[in-house]
Amino acid sequence: MEKHRKPLSTKKPPVASNNHTIIEYWMANGIMPGIQPVIKSIDKLITDSIPNLQYAIKWSKAYYGSEKLGWFIELAAYHVSANIVFLSGASFNPKPPLGNDEQSRYIKVNTIEELNNEEILDYIEQAGRTNGWK
DSSP states (O other), rough: OOOOOOOOOGGGOOOOOOOOHHHHHHHHHHHGGGHHHHHHHHHHHHHHHHSEEEEEEEEEEEEEEEEETTEEEEEEEOOOEEEEETTTTTGSSSOOOOOSSSEEEEEESSSSSGGHHHHHHHHHHHHHHHHOOO
């Protein structure tokens, strides 16, 4: 018998905060020092691009969203890279290149220089206009 995957919506979404200090604490204490500059640059790109954000940390990942749209970006830090997950990225035009989920798509970032890509900014801006995980 085939086992069906539970949809993301069966998990409880993170608890929202309007205070960015929870993200700052995670960046300073919850991730490897070598990837911190990349994570800080991604965070700045997100916070500079989308107004009125809400923040959360859950499952050792940062979440960005809004009261109206829900959670639309998940930021995961690994030893040498970061994944910027667009929770409704499958609806973007063009779609982020990685992932095969019907809803979420992501990009992998290894260096700060990779963030100078207009396509990444476009994905972030699209995320700020797209309904996310509620």
